[in-house]
Amino acid sequence: MSPLAKVADAVSSAGWSLPAARSQRVLDLHIKLSTMRLPSTAHGPDRFEWKQRTNVFAGVFSSASTWKLLRQPSPEVPWHALAWFPEGVPRYGFIQWLAFRGRLPTLDRLYRWGAVATSSCLLCSLEEESHSHLFFHCSYSRQVWYSFARSIWNMPPLDLHATMDWMRRPGNVQSHNRRLITLILLQCSIYLLWSERNARIFRGESSTVVSLCGKLNAMVRNCILSLLGSSRRIDSTLLSDWYYLTLYPR
Numbered sequence: 001m002s003p004l005a006k007v008a009d010a011v012s013s014a015g016w017s018l019p020a021a022r023s024q025r026v027l028d029l030h031i032k033l034s035t036m037r038l039p040s041t042a043h044g045p046d047r048f049e050w051k052q053r054t055n056v057f058a059g060v061f062s063s064a065s066t067w068k069l070l071r072q073p074s075p076e077v078p079w080h081a082l083a084w085f086p087e088g089v090p091r092y093g094f095i096q097w098l099a100f101r102g103r104l105p106t107l108d109r110l111y112r113w114g115a116v117a118t119s120s121c122l123l124c125s126l127e128e129e130s131h132s133h134l135f136f137h138c139s140y141s142r143q144v145w146y147s148f149a150r151s152i153w154n155m156p157p158l159d160l161h162a163t164m165d166w167m168r169r170p171g172n173v174q175s176h177n178r179r180l181i182t183l184i185l186l187q188c189s190i191y192l193l194w195s196e197r198n199a200r201i202f203r204g205e206s207s208t209v210v211s212l213c214g215k216l217n218a219m220v221r222n223c224i225l226s227l228l229g230s231s232r233r234i235d236s237t238l239l240s241d242w243y244y245l246t247l248y249p250r
């Protein structure tokens, strides 16, 4: 049958005119078709109907609806809003999501798979590189994280999951601005530390703690500036709040 054939071409006055079924799936299709009204040009021209959800069709294709139909949904994780918040940067959020799930290709995992000869941390050279070490038990990571997190926490959690728990607890972050800054800071910190680790492996380049703190400050500031320049409804004091936090830590 021609690829340009219409559905009506597969129908004759005697009913469906289809090749014999040679698999269970095609047989199921034949059975399904036998329960439906025969197509006819008298019913109007052919048109696409995209399935939106069970027994609901529309003439417009929706990638979101199609994705929801195709995938097997998993239970919602309690921390999803920490990685996928509207003001976040998707590229940073993706690395953060992998870190939250413990799925970054850290050296402890690669070593177990036999892919590398050593699992020593490239940031401190003192301990094995793992998710919990990188975020933020490593002496290098800890200094970078502390430089800004101590503006928000009296005793910044060193454990990533403890940080996530603290951020999710109602009442711990007093204002909307402060909450947004906290989210951006955590996302940028994880992304930048992972980038620094990659730069050491793949490009042989390294930054001092002071230099990386400067990069982190600029990264958070740029995120805030891009939000203020966007059409989002962002409090105009967000940037001054960030300056205040960095100048006058608790």
Ligand SMILES: [Zn+2]
Pocket: 121, 122, 123, 124, 125, 126, 127, 133, 138, 139, 140
């Ligand atoms: Zn380390």
